[in-house]
Amino acid sequence: MALELWETLKEAITAYTGLSPATFFTVVALGLAAYYVISGFFGGTDHHHVPRQHEEQMQPLPPPVQLGEVTEEELQQYDGTDSKKPLLMAIKGQIYDVSQSR
Known part of the structure; x- marks a missing residue:
């Protein structure tokens, strides 16, 4: 069942994109990596990763x-x-x- 699904997926990738499955997944991986790098530059600050030292230094x-x-x-x-x-x-x-x- 999984093998049939993989063969169907490979054919669909080649038919719709014109790329081999290896090339397609490489392009997807590079796109995701670029997205995370660029969003790290422009994204808002993540308040969940604030060190505890910074919180303790704040005075009321x-x-x-x-x-x-x-x-x-x-x-x-x-x-x-x-x-x-x-x-x-x-x-x-x-x-x-x-x-x-x-």
Whole structure:
């Protein structure tokens, strides 16, 4: 049964592609290898392979700061240049703590 299936597959490969089965499978293998290499360059980062050391080095973010009303000059102190202060952004009169998105 398996031998008949292999013979049918060989004939189909030759009929549809014009290649011998060995050439066909070599081309398929090279195509897959090229795909994996190229997708490794352009693919997103794989979060499953992050070393544990990197996870342990991350420190928790400080709690949000409640400022109330501030002037534009006071808000400029929280522009992200001092890493000990939160990064604040004002949009339409509302102040947001965007420290997590540095």
